[in-house]
Amino acid sequence: EPEVTQTPSHQVTQMGQEVILRCVPISNHLYFYWYRQILGQKVEFLVSFYNNEISEKSEIFDDQFSVERPDGSNFTLKIRSTKLEDSAMYFCASSGPGLAGGPSYNEQFFGPGTRLTVL
């Protein structure tokens, strides 16, 4: 069964360093998302991406964040200068045409997450 994959599963970095989190969405999906979950808190939307541009972003997604689809399969989230408060689980998700071929645009499938620890 197709699934969203994310690498690495755990990333430890020093404050001020740049990190890139990687995701491979489900192959026929058209919409891609990043969410984060600070330990013990709710899941928060960061950004959505469609047709090679950002379609929606939250207040959290400031100038320190950027997203890119560098090729036909990967979707990345870059944090330019990490802060302690960026420590969280980051989830990638994708949605698009249903697996059976019919539309299911608002059903989002999540990856297993990358745990980012900023020291």
Place this chain on the structure above:
Amino acid sequence: GNSVTQMEGPVTLSEEAFLTINCTYTATGYPSLFWYVQYPGEGLQLLLKATKADDKGSNKGFEATYRKETTSFHLEKGSVQVSDSAVYFCALTQPRGGRALTFGSGTRLQVQP
């Protein structure tokens, strides 16, 4: 804006007990409603969904009915198992591609043998 309110946890039940986790929402129009489950150490899995008023989503013995009049989408299961222990998130999105999911704060369910 959109918001989702869930009952506080943790909810602790004995095996085979009846489960209800309350969820109410605020949104414009006719959002799609979802329940996601997060097992310990894992990511989010879609449990069930409903896309219009009076729809009932169901999966693995769990059910939730989209109640437009009370803006609610309560999760129920008639007989819980230890393996149902997880965190359950209610969420909504507007019915158009690429829109953000708005999540509730999550409710931790602990089922004891």
